[in-house]
Amino acid sequence: MDYKALFRKTWDETDEGYAQRHNDYEETHRKAATRLMEAMRKLGGIYIKLGQHLSTVQLVPLPWSQAMKPLQDQCFPTPLEALQELFLAETGAPMSFFFSSFDPEPIGVASLAQVHRAVDRESGRLVAVKCMHPDIEEFSAIDMRTTTFLLRIVKRVFPEFEFTWLGEEMEANLPLEMDFRHEAANAARCVKDFSSLEKTTFVIPDVLWAKKRVMVMEFIKGARVDDLDYLARHKIDRNLVSREIAEITSRMIYITGFFHGDLHAGNLLIRPAQPNTRSPYNFEVVLLDHGLYFDLPTDLRVNYARFWLSLMARPSPAVELERRRYAKLVANISDEGYVLFVTAISGRAAVDGVDADGTGRQSMLEMGANTDEEKKKVRKAMVQQEGLLPQLFALLRTMPRKLVMLFKVNDLNRALDLALQTTHSPVRVFLILAEYCNLAIRLDDLDHMPPLSFGDRLSSWWRFQSWKWTLKMWTVGADAKYALERWRGRASKELTIDL
Known part of the structure; x- marks a missing residue:
């Protein structure tokens, strides 16, 4: 209704009229986007995932992407008891069978999964254990159908503003992101794509094993790639970090044709170069999440x-x-x-x-x-x-x-x-x-x-x-x-x- 009212308004063909028109559009975008963000936050699950995606899409109006940014931090952890049931269902064994210790406090919580620190019982290695939220899979099918239905209503009311492509994209990609075996395969292929390089700062954590809803990886300690204080303390050149990320991304897109679809700062770690590194500099760039990749013909x-x-x-x-x-x-x-x-x-x-x-x-x-x-x-x-x-x-x-x-x-x-x-x-x-x-x-x-x-x-x-x-x-x-x-x-x- 706000947009219908907006489109009925008229403005003078003057600088003042253009400025007022711009302000009216911005205010309508802000109000509508804020309402939708609140609805997505309350619904949780894949709705938060959808809002997070909107927050990074350059082509939507700026007030929409800005309004969706709070959803990047609106992810709530699954209790340990539910994770233990998930482990038993996925592997046929309790957590204690795989890990000599398991930190109940997650080190990261996303819309689809959360990550815990643990010690692998067999090797004694410090590992990161990625567990899917148990209720995500249960409700994802109906949530995706509901979203597609609502986007069709938007198309019917506003034929010129069609968002059905967003629902189609989610329906195609979300099932892949909800299978950690697929993520493990993506990581392996990416490692292979960069294996021929004698020198690179790019690092991907080893995957020890993966089930559909549980994955165990090498634990890598570092900081967010945009943590300027960390970079300064370790004497890491910000310019070199930016150039390396641009080179990694460009190689994926233009040379290998297999690129990561969500290369934001939350998925990238920076750490000092390790012994036997391939890095030509004093740092390494670590890519953590491999759920979303695309193949380019x-x-x-x-x-x-x-x-x-x-x-x-x-x-x-x-x-x-x-x-x-x-x-x-x-x-x-x-x-x-x-x-x-x-x-x-x-x-x-x-x-x-x-x-x-x-x-x-x-x-x-x-x-x-x-x-x-x-x-x-x-x-x-x-x-x-x-x-x-x-x-x-x-x-x-x-x-x-x-x-x-x-x-x-x-x-x-x-x-x-x-x-x-x-x-x-x-x-x-x-x-x-x-x-x-x-x-x-x-x-x-x-x-x-x-x-x-x-x-x-x-x-x-x-x-x-x-x-x-x-x-x-x-x-x-x-x-x-x-x-x-x-x-x-x-x-x-x-x-x-x-x-």
Whole structure:
């Protein structure tokens, strides 16, 4: 009813009218999202999981994602007695058969499961025991059907605002997340994908064994990856941590094609490098939760890499045609939805960043920092441009679900870079991404070119080397420029204080 009332309102076509319209939209979003968040909190279970997912989706209005953030901490532990019954049902033996000690206080509680510290009786190793909340499986089927039904009602009342894709995604992924044997298999595959690297900071805990609702893993001590005090105490460089996370994510997406769907700070630990480490630095990055992964088909993976690299290229009519062609290939995006698609996928103000001839005014690398002012510009455009919000939901309906998850991973990467308060250029994340896109295209060329096609091989090699050195120069230049801007900012602040 609030939205129906909002859509009946009119505003003056002036700056004051646009500002009022923006405020009215923001207030309606906030009220509706807060009501829904409270309902999800009371219902618990998968509703909290759904709200947590909404809190990290870049494409929903900002008041919605902000209102859902409290659900990230609204998970309540299952009592020890219920866990003992779960163990007996899953394994046919009590907890004492497997563990010489078991800490009844969980070290982490999530919407689907909780984790306890224990000592493995057979090996004497300190382990982390992940146990599913017993009532989750019992109610998940009816909860998913209820959610899908309610989303269909939303679609019927507001045909232009369709969220049924969210229910479909949950129905497809939640059963996989609720089977820890699937999570153990994901972890094993990820270990294999990174096994060929001589040097990497990436670490995945060993899985000792897994049943459907119980999993026992190596216990790893560390801190959240965005714990700045911990990083300072252990003399760990924040810039290197951010770069390593960007490299890990980029390798998953563009090289192996098997990527983690929820790489937020709560799933990542940082610890000092251990003996016999493969890390080239004094730290290791540990990925804890492996319940949600996605496979990218080779054609989508390579075309997605080509699209990103085209966004990095200096604008021209030919480059703009290339960008639009790959947007069509990877996401079935028409010319009408192209500018909005680029804004959504990059988080940058491309809404008005195209000249009359269709040529982008800047490349992604030339746009510099993603400032608060630019974010306000995007949100203002969403309100001022008639029909833009329905276009956004139309994009979500038509594009591949895996691409929506890639949006989420890209946004989480940028959020981590901000949370780490890095001192390198904000475009560094894009530069690392571009390096892996360049490598992905080169490897695909080598896989598909005939052995004697010397012209094609030379062309591919030259393109790869050109991008490689261009990106190296951009990296040096961007960091130097950003360092100079920060120095000038500090000098200006000190001068103001002196005056």
